[in-house]
Amino acid sequence: MSVKHSLLALLTQGPRYGYQLRAAFEECTGSTWPLNIGQVYTTLDRLERDGLVEDLGDDGAGHRHYALTASGRAEAADWFVQPSRPQNPPRNELAIKLALAVTTPGVDVERLIQAQRSATVRALQDYTRAKRTAGGGAETGSGPDTDLAGLLVLESLIFTAEAEIRWLDHCEAAVLRAARFGRRPAAVPPHPQPSTPAPSSQRRSR
DSSP states (O other): OOHHHHHHHHHTTOOBOHHHHHHHHHHHTTTSSOOOHHHHHHHHHHHHHTTSEEEEEEOSSSOEEEEEOHHHHHHHHHHHHSOOOOSSOOOOHHHHHHHHHTTSTTOOHHHHHHHHHHHHHHHHHHHHHHHHHHOHHHHHTOSOHHHHHHHHHHHHHHHHHHHHHHHHHHHHHHHHHHHHTTOOOSSOOOOOOOOOOOOHHHHHHO
16 A cells, blocks of 8 residues: 555645544545554655655644645656556465465464455455445445445455455365375465456457
């Protein structure tokens, strides 16, 4: 998650102080990723140093307001249009744990997978319940933009949990298949990464 670009995006709506930025971020993401206020102000200091925001001073109530500079506005606009592509594959703790489990003697890999699947199913159920209670206005188009924003975040978590469950099923099948042949796999299959959709012209040609 880019805190830097998230704050720049929020500041495109007008000057704000740190606690307002934190509240706006948590509101639009459905409080899925709580943001530490210290991290907000540290990031604002860096953005000011880099010439992307300017400190408008104290408002008389102890709040220091920040606004975008022209460079900051351009940076935020560029972030919105550029595809999100991590420079390196993210370190997935579960994938690393399974990779080590299948190569470590004495580890019950099947039990590990079953426990993780149960936990992921519970998380999926929680996300689905949260979507039902929070997304009514967004789905009908009658709610505020923050309803739609929170709904999209919840749906991302739902799709990620569903993909993880399918991957765990695949891992369990691979482990059982290896056990039938009297060997353990060298490593579990890699955790799936989001694929980049093919250009529309390529999709039509298939």
